[in-house]
Amino acid sequence: MTSFTVGQEPRCYALVPCAGSGSRAGTLQPKQYQAIGGAPVVAHTLAALGRVDRLDATLVVLAPDDDQFEASVPGFTGERGWVARCGGASRAESVANGLAELCARGAQPHDWVLVHDAARCLLRAAWVDRLIDACVDDEVGGLLALPLADTVKQADGDRVAATVDRTGKWAAQTPQMFRLGLLEPALRGAADAVTDEASAVEALGHRPKLVRGEVENFKLTWPGDFALAERLLATRGEAA
DSSP, X not given: OOOOOOSXXXXXXXXXXXXXXXXXXXXXXXXXXXXXXXXXXXXXXXXXXXXXXXXXXXEEEEOTTOOSHHHHSTTOOSSSEEEEOOOOSSHHHHHHHHHHHHHHTTOOTTSEEEEOOTTOTTOOHHHHHHHHXXXXXXXXXXXXXXXXXXXXXXXXXXXXXXXXXXXTOEEEEEXXXXXXXXXXXXXXXXXXXXXXXXXXXXXXXXOOEEEEOOTTOOXXXXXXXXXXXXXXXXXXXXXX
16 A cells, blocks of 8 residues: 655645547537536536635646637636646546646645546536545545446447446546545556546555445536536526
8 A cells, every 4th residue: 555654734636637629529629618508618617626625726737739728717727726738648648747737836745636527517516525525534545436327238339248237336437536646656557548547546456435426427428418417507507
């Protein structure tokens, strides 16, 4: 088990990889900039993180050639809003580059980093607080996730090849919360195919904690997800 000598209270940072193209979403622009509920997807995401008082800052990792962020989320930068155009070719590379940026800004190995998908724009501050409460004294860290409720099928083309036992299986969500000093080497040794931080930490032999998430905390991936998110935002009456 990795251990850290902690001289001061660990801080919590959010890291939002926002460098993807969102090709599956069927939008004419990167999905994080698609408008729903009167604001871009990423604006809703960052507004939710901004309501979490225990986050010292949120770092958004953009593609080097991103020219839309400032116009989409005006006024984000400041003491608690940081931007770095250091996104990579994969999620793992973007997050790793973001960790390096956090270090350059003074983050320490024992500090916590909560990595959250830009496209999970229905996030609520209470869910982030739930994750922090569950993990802040944990040796490894953990993630929001949901136990699988549906029957799961293994596909072969457009035919069912097998029914998969769903017992004990969870669908991973974000944020995923790990200490910077654990997550950095985990991602450094991870393949580009790694799609979440927990799997990189697992590859080092650790067992992240599963913290129950919410059905609403889904990732906007397919065209129909945007209409559903818009309807849910309308029922909340929240503005980004």
